[in-house]
Amino acid sequence: MQPILKIQNLHAGVDGKAILRGVDLTLQPGEVHAVMGPNGSGKSTLAAVLAGREGYDVTDGQAHYLGQDLLALEPEDRAKAGVFLAFQYPVEIPGVNSTYFLKAALNEQRKHRGEAVLDAIEFLQFVREKIRLLDLNEDLLKRPVNVGFSGGEKKRNEIFQMAVLEPRLAVLDETDSGLDIDALRIVAHGVNQLKRPDRAQLVITHYQRLLDYIVPDYVHVLCGGRIVKSGGKELALELEEKGYDWILGCNTCAGCESVAA
Amino acid sequence: MMAAMEPRAARSPAVATPLDQPGWPRPAEVREWAAGPAWLLAKRQAGLARFQELGWPTLEHEDWRFTNLAPLAEQPWPPAPAPTEAVLPAERLADFALAQLPGDRLVFVDGHFSRRLSRVRPQPHSVRVSSLAQALAEAPAWSERWLGREGALVNALTALNEAYFTDGLVVSVPKGRAIEEPVQLLHLSTGGQARRASHLRNLIVTEADTRLTVVENYVSLGAAATLTNTVTTVVGGANSVVEHLRFQDESAHAFHLGAVEAELGRGASFVSHSFALGARLSRQNLRVILGGEGLEAVLNGLYLTGGERLADHHMIVDHAAPRCVSHEYFNGILAGRSKGVFHGRILVRPGAQKTDAKQTNKNMLLSDEATANTKPQLEIYADDVKCTHGATIGQLQPEAVFYLRARGLPRETARRMLIHAFAGEIIERIRSTAMREELDRVVWDRLEQDEQVHVGP
Ligand SMILES: Nc1ncnc2c1ncn2[C@@H]1O[C@H](COP(=O)(O)OP(=O)(O)O)[C@@H](O)[C@H]1O
Ligand SMILES: [Mg+2]
Numbered sequence: 206m207q208p209i210l211k212i213q214n215l216h217a218g219v220d221g222k223a224i225l226r227g228v229d230l231t232l233q234p235g236e237v238h239a240v241m242g243p244n245g246s247g248k249s250t251l252a253a254v255l256a257g258r259e260g261y262d263v264t265d266g267q268a269h270y271l272g273q274d275l276l277a278l279e280p281e282d283r284a285k286a287g288v289f290l291a292f293q294y295p296v297e298i299p300g301v302n303s304t305y306f307l308k309a310a311l312n313e314q315r316k317h318r319g320e321a322v323l324d325a326i327e328f329l330q331f332v333r334e335k336i337r338l339l340d341l342n343e344d345l346l347k348r349p350v351n352v353g354f355s356g357g358e359k360k361r362n363e364i365f366q367m368a369v370l371e372p373r374l375a376v377l378d379e380t381d382s383g384l385d386i387d388a389l390r391i392v393a394h395g396v397n398q399l400k401r402p403d404r405a406q407l408v409i410t411h412y413q414r415l416l417d418y419i420v421p422d423y424v425h426v427l428c429g430g431r432i433v434k435s436g437g438k439e440l441a442l443e444l445e446e447k448g449y450d451w452i453l454g455c456n457t458c459a460g461c462e463s464v465a466a
Numbered sequence: 467m468m469a470a471m472e473p474r475a476a477r478s479p480a481v482a483t484p485l486d487q488p489g490w491p492r493p494a495e496v497r498e499w500a501a502g503p504a505w506l507l508a509k510r511q512a513g514l515a516r517f518q519e520l521g522w523p524t525l526e527h528e529d530w531r532f533t534n535l536a537p538l539a540e541q542p543w544p545p546a547p548a549p550t551e552a553v554l555p556a557e558r559l560a561d562f563a564l565a566q567l568p569g570d571r572l573v574f575v576d577g578h579f580s581r582r583l584s585r586v587r588p589q590p591h592s593v594r595v596s597s598l599a600q601a602l603a604e605a606p607a608w609s610e611r612w613l614g615r616e617g618a619l620v621n622a623l624t625a626l627n628e629a630y631f632t633d634g635l636v637v638s639v640p641k642g643r644a645i646e647e648p649v650q651l652l653h654l655s656t657g658g659q660a661r662r663a664s665h666l667r668n669l670i671v672t673e674a675d676t677r678l679t680v681v682e683n684y685v686s687l688g689a690a691a692t693l694t695n696t697v698t699t700v701v702g703g704a705n706s707v708v709e710h711l712r713f714q715d716e717s718a719h720a721f722h723l724g725a726v727e728a729e730l731g732r733g734a735s736f737v738s739h740s741f742a743l744g745a746r747l748s749r750q751n752l753r754v755i756l757g758g759e760g761l762e763a764v765l766n767g768l769y770l771t772g773g774e775r776l777a778d779h780h781m782i783v784d785h786a787a788p789r790c791v792s793h794e795y796f797n798g799i800l801a802g803r804s805k806g807v808f809h810g811r812i813l814v815r816p817g818a819q820k821t822d823a824k825q826t827n828k829n830m831l832l833s834d835e836a837t838a839n840t841k842p843q844l845e846i847y848a849d850d851v852k853c854t855h856g857a858t859i860g861q862l863q864p865e866a867v868f869y870l871r872a873r874g875l876p877r878e879t880a881r882r883m884l885i886h887a888f889a890g891e892i893i894e895r896i897r898s899t900a901m902r903e904e905l906d907r908v909v910w911d912r913l914e915q916d917e918q919v920h921v922g923p
Contacts (some may be wrong), residue, residue, distance in 0.1 A: 256872050259864065264592035296869040300887025309883075310873035317874070349887075350869075366873065 209405035214266035226430035232405040256290035291363035291370035298350040305422035307431035335368040381415035393418030413445035489542035513628025520622035546576035546662035557877035571645030577632035598634040631667035633777035646676035657690025668698040686717035700728040715744040722748040730760030740767035753782040758792040767893040771804035778807035785818040799838035825855040
């Protein structure tokens with residue numbers, strides 16, 4: 206079976222500074238993987254490199270998405286191919302209406318798949334149900350993208366967009382941070398609803414809490430830009446109990462030091 | 467020449483006394499003007515004398531530090547003659563921006579009224595919508611009253627206009643009346659002869675309790691070096707509601723100078739929009755006198771430039787009465803090696819208590835070589851006022867571009883969406899729906915065509 210995502214020996218950095226230092230990770234269809242790790246361990250960098258954010262240089266290694274060289278694609282082409290990143294910090298875009306933006310994004314992807322584009326009415330019908338799934342107010346569609354949204358609304362909006370775009374590979378970067386327990390449940394429910402045998406999810410989180418609701422098949426611990434331990438969902442509980450320093454022992458990255466302190 | 471011996475004149479010999487250049491006609495030599503009313507000829511002569519005395523503004527002039535008129539000063543700019551044949555079939559007018567607006571449209575070609583191209587319907591209740599020439603013929607006393615006044619903007623360029631104006635738009639709305647549909651002036655610069663000028667003198671007079679929407683639309687037919695130099699006077703009576711939109715989309719070789727002086731009475735609501743999309747060099751001078759209590763003026767503008775263009779807005783908001791509100795919003799989108807200039811002076815006169823004046827100028831640079839100069843100037847002679855100003859010069863946010871691309875929007879689309887949103891902040895203040903939608907379309911089309919939008923982050 207072709208993996209959804211296969212990362213091999215990935216090295217990446219910013220301005221000559223090495224951040225990811227040899228990451229290996231394979232997501233098979235239907236799987237949910239969690240990546241945990243202290244602050245500064247490189248979790249967001251991994252997400253950024255997978256989504257194609259500018260400014261990150263891949264210095265070694267590869268990432269394949271459904272067999273194709275993911276790193277060779279432009280960000281928009283990755284999205285069209287079915288890769289989705291839920292941002293840790295969703296960007297506010299004044300003046301760009303949410304409906305207009307999301308409809309344009311969906312239609313770009315539909316065009317890419319050879320499907321008919323949706324007109325305004327069809328689009329509204331399509332999204333109405335999804336917006337309810339995330340317990341968001343429909344008013345949000347009339348507002349500029351993320352502008353004036355609360356922290357929780359921004360995170361739910363990311364998952365709402367994911368529900369609309371239905372990606373094969375979703376990378377969620379700390380979607381749980383800043384959410385209260387009710388919002389966390391809603392977000393997790395939304396994510397779980399999007400689980401399919403032919404899709405995979407990479408859930409990045411600092412805390413174990415989210416994984417009570419999104420149950421991963423595998424848990425990986427990232428530290429100092431490397432995956433230092435992998436295991437089943439029980440690894441997350443162990444981390445929660447004992448803290449990161451129990452497992453890491455690398456003590457070279459800022460993250461380890463701050464956790465140890 | 468003696469003047470050339472002096473160091474200052476030596477740097478720009480043509481500037482100090484422009485009429486020393488051969489080729490500027492004297493008003494009395496123009497048969498039509500010599501035969502017209504004596505007061506008007508005298509006024510033209512006075513205007514020309516003042517232009518000679520003031521000379522073309524130079525970079526040394528505080529109000530012209532960033533906008534160099536030296537290319538204009540090199541040669542004389544006699545007024546363009548009336549075209550001798552039809553410059554274009556009437557159907558072609560439909561191709562121009564704002565052509566689909568309902569209402570009367572007066573078309574001028576190189577400063578001369580074209581009845582054939584215009585659509586002017588009879589107005590009830592002594593409302594006047596006509597050319598200035600017609601107003602001078604039909605309502606000489608009224609015309610003399612409004613044209614004869616000393617303007618609120620007196621400088622070399624308005625003096626030049628005074629000397630040479632050929633015609634213009636006149637709208638007069640008596641007390642309690644309204645014109646529901648927008649009245650539009652469309653000016654076509656043909657450039658049939660290079661280095662000719664079109665001078666329009668527009669008079670918009672609305673009495674108390676009136677409502678009016680006026681559009682000034684300036685475009686070019688050819689690509690020749692032309693000069694358009696207009697002066698528009700707006701007199702807004704008590705409680706009048708006036709929306710004024712100036713759209714400038716002349717060719718990349720054109721010089722465009724436009725002055726708007728507005729004097730507003732108690733309780734009036736005045737909204738002015740300036741869209742500067744074209745011309746090699748454009749300068750918009752605006753002076754608004756808030757002369758009656760409790761009135762509101764919104765001055766809104768967008769400049770969108772590329773290549774080597776320059777767009778300059780020079781504003782004077784003159785608070786002369788208490789409890790008035792003025793809001794200025796100007797956004798600039800600058801590509802290529804173009805320049806945006808904004809100067810916003812807010813003057814609060816003694817006694818203009820409870821003034822609420824706000825000024826914002828935001829510039830988005832789409833290339834490393836584009837520049838923006840922005841300067842607020844506050845002169846406040848009253849103590850109980852609220853005056854704020856803010857200016858920014860920035861670029862497209864790379865994080866925002868990435869966010870959109872990460873959802874599947876191509877880079878160009880993402881950039882256009884963000885630029886369009888920035889322009890949208892200005893466009894959305896247009897109150898008339900038809901005008902707003904049209905400007906939105908025009909700006910979007912321009913962004914779509916403009917290659918320069920595609921470079922950068
Ligand atoms: N764009 C960047 N410029 C400079 N340093 C960066 C950048 N992105 C990440 N880093 C650095 O790389 C390390 C990992 O950051 P990040 O991937 O955000 O970690 P995490 O998401 O695990 O908290 C940190 O030391 C951070 O300061
Ligand atoms: Mg992070």
